[in-house]
Amino acid sequence: MAYNDLYIQMKAINRSLAALKILTGDECIRTMPQGISFQNTLVCNLRCPHCQTHGNEKDRIYYNGIRMSQEMLYRAAREVLPTADEYLFTVSGEPLTTPNMNILLREFSQYAAKIEMHTNGTLITPEILVHLLPAAKGIHVSIDGATPFVLEATRKGAKYDRLMHNIRLLTRSVEMLPDHMRPMIYFGCTIMASNVRELSAMVELAHLLGVHHVYGYFVVIYHNELRQEDIQLHQRLYNACRQQAVDTANRLGVHLCIPPAFEGVVPSLEGPLGGSERIIGRFPKNYPESLNAVHELKDLVDVEKVEKQAMQVRDQILGRLKDKRLFSGYRDMMGGVRQYIGLKRLQRYYHRTLRQHKTTLEEALTSENQQTIKFCESLYRRLYLSPTGKVIPCCYIYHPLGDASNECIGDIWNGEAYRNFRAKFLSENPPKECIGCHNISWVRPVDLARDLCSCLNGNLVFRPT
Numbered sequence: 001m002a003y004n005d006l007y008i009q010m011k012a013i014n015r016s017l018a019a020l021k022i023l024t025g026d027e028c029i030r031t032m033p034q035g036i037s038f039q040n041t042l043v044c045n046l047r048c049p050h051c052q053t054h055g056n057e058k059d060r061i062y063y064n065g066i067r068m069s070q071e072m073l074y075r076a077a078r079e080v081l082p083t084a085d086e087y088l089f090t091v092s093g094e095p096l097t098t099p100n101m102n103i104l105l106r107e108f109s110q111y112a113a114k115i116e117m118h119t120n121g122t123l124i125t126p127e128i129l130v131h132l133l134p135a136a137k138g139i140h141v142s143i144d145g146a147t148p149f150v151l152e153a154t155r156k157g158a159k160y161d162r163l164m165h166n167i168r169l170l171t172r173s174v175e176m177l178p179d180h181m182r183p184m185i186y187f188g189c190t191i192m193a194s195n196v197r198e199l200s201a202m203v204e205l206a207h208l209l210g211v212h213h214v215y216g217y218f219v220v221i222y223h224n225e226l227r228q229e230d231i232q233l234h235q236r237l238y239n240a241c242r243q244q245a246v247d248t249a250n251r252l253g254v255h256l257c258i259p260p261a262f263e264g265v266v267p268s269l270e271g272p273l274g275g276s277e278r279i280i281g282r283f284p285k286n287y288p289e290s291l292n293a294v295h296e297l298k299d300l301v302d303v304e305k306v307e308k309q310a311m312q313v314r315d316q317i318l319g320r321l322k323d324k325r326l327f328s329g330y331r332d333m334m335g336g337v338r339q340y341i342g343l344k345r346l347q348r349y350y351h352r353t354l355r356q357h358k359t360t361l362e363e364a365l366t367s368e369n370q371q372t373i374k375f376c377e378s379l380y381r382r383l384y385l386s387p388t389g390k391v392i393p394c395c396y397i398y399h400p401l402g403d404a405s406n407e408c409i410g411d412i413w414n415g416e417a418y419r420n421f422r423a424k425f426l427s428e429n430p431p432k433e434c435i436g437c438h439n440i441s442w443v444r445p446v447d448l449a450r451d452l453c454s455c456l457n458g459n460l461v462f463r464p465t
């Protein structure tokens with residue numbers, strides 16, 4: 001049996017146990033996180049003024065000095081990735097600044113977990129794509145402007161032409177891969193006063209570059225000198241720009257997900273360009289023309305160069321895949337034996353646990369009375385690992401629930417602090433950070449039970465009777 005098959009079975013069992021744990025509320029069921037966000041580096045090569053961590057020089061110097069040790073990163077990966085479905089590298093820095101990223105991606109790919117990458121796109125190279133694309137489930141490119149002027153002002157340090165090339169190289173390489181190997185590519189935009197008029201143009205840009213999903217979020221003001229960027233102060237303008245963007249997305253078939261319009265506010269494009277307490281104080285005279293300019297892809301990138309590089313990326317990925325298939329089964333016999341024993345142990349535990357909760361499961365599948373269960377994806381499925389080893393459920397919680405530098409992650413995830421936090425989350429008096437959190441959802445027992453049954457295949461399929 002190849003490594004991949006072992007890990008895929010371990011992940012399926014873990015998913016199933018996690019569903020059972022939520023369904024029964026039995027915190028004694030031992031699971032592992034289904035996803036992990038390694039905050040492996042806080043270094044970023046850009047200086048976006050609205051960024052919480054890199055928006056001013058003092059913070060930038062501080063955060064650019066923080067990296068997780070290789071020892072901790074590899075140790076956490078060895079423990080978590082065999083049972084995890086996905087992982088992220090840093091979301092508070094630029095993951096592609098990580099030294100030897102290629103090696104890291106190659107080594108982590110053995111665990112058959114997929115990566116969700118959030119990148120500013122400026123450091124994408126053909127070499128990185130060869131390793132990143134086969135490992136990726138999704139790649140989110142943060143982009144806050146459609147015109148060179150706004151993009152370079154909001155993503156300080158980025159070069160427009162270079163970024164356009166990188167993004168098109170990314171999407172073209174993906175287009176050349178077989179369907180089942182294609183990660184999703186997204187744009188992620190921070191919406192603020194300086195770029196709100198470009199929302200529609202950003203959708204057009206995405207379409208031109210081959211990006212089919214655009215997500216937008218309102219800026220969070222971390223720096224007082226940028227107070228006027230807050231969209232709450234520009235509700236009429238936002239409603240008007242939002243409508244333009246929605247029309248463009250519908251026309252071009254781009255999936256657009258941005259905050260809803262402000263209710264009862266009449267849309268209007270009136271108002272000054274630029275102003276005080278914003279990233280862009282003054283726009284160039286020709287800005288309106290450049291915003292409305294109609295582009296073709298060839299105006300943005302050297303299409304031939306992209307085509308050539310993307311073909312090389314595709315050929316290398318498919319070539320490496322062939323090599324891997326030929327040799328992976330024989331790489332490390334001892335490691336394979338260890339994993340096989342681990343899988344067998346997990347299977348026994350799984351069957352034992354299922355037997356214990358058989359009645360609850362049967363009821364969930366058949367009962368008419370489906371009382372929904374409070375759920376948070378971050379709390380029950382993922383964890384964040386800070387550069388110093390602190391473990392938190394999500395980026396809103398500052399108080400760590402464990403320290404991976406002296407405890408294993410499995411013990412933290414199943415330990416007392418996590419149990420107490422989940423119990424409080426479910427209680428009438430939840431942690432203050434969770435009150436009103438947009439990540440909260442409600443799940444029906446029958447859906448959890450069905451998920452649980454569908455997680456597994458072959459001889460592991462759960463049969464309720």
Ligand code: SF4
Pocket residue numbers: 376377378379393394395396397433434435437438439440
């Ligand atoms: S703050 Fe939100 S995301 Fe974090 S644990 Fe609470 S509900 Fe989940």
